[in-house]
Amino acid sequence: MNIRVSHHLLLCATSTKSLCCNPKNGIKSWEKLKRTLQELNLEDPKRAEGIVLRSKVDCLRVCSEGPILLIWPEGTWYHKVTPNLIELIVKEHIIRGEPINEFIFKRMILKE
Numbered sequence: 622m623n624i625r626v627s628h629h630l631l632l633c634a635t636s637t638k639s640l641c642c643n644p645k646n647g648i649k650s651w652e653k654l655k656r657t658l659q660e661l662n663l664e665d666p667k668r669a670e671g672i673v674l675r676s677k678v679d680c681l682r683v684c685s686e687g688p689i690l691l692i693w694p695e696g697t698w699y700h701k702v703t704p705n706l707i708e709l710i711v712k713e714h715i716i717r718g719e720p721i722n723e724f725i726f727k728r729m730i731l732k733e
């Protein structure tokens with residue numbers, strides 16, 4: 622099966638270390654991410670731009686001011702990702718292609 626992927630979102634929300642956020646708050650961001658992607662039909666394999674993948678990861682080695690969200694392929698890192706910010710990021714960054722600079726703390730492009 623050949624599915625096109627537009628973005629992959631990795632969220633450190635419920636880390637076992639609990640260093641960058643309270644997991645009770647982090648899980649709300651994760652649930653919001655899941656709900657938002659589903660509601661906006663971004664997980665549809667027929668989506669022309671490709672599907673949006675999401676992964677809940679244990680730790681992205683930042684460990685402060687979380688939840689931390691890393692978005693590929695741009696290599697954009699967001700911090701303090703509350704449920705409200707998650708929705709904004711999905712709508713602005715993922716759908717409209719306009720990152721929210723105010724909450725970005727790092728950009729890291731991988732070599733090809």
Ligand code: FES
Binds near residue numbers: 636639642685689
């Ligand atoms: S615990 Fe979130 S980045 Fe390490």
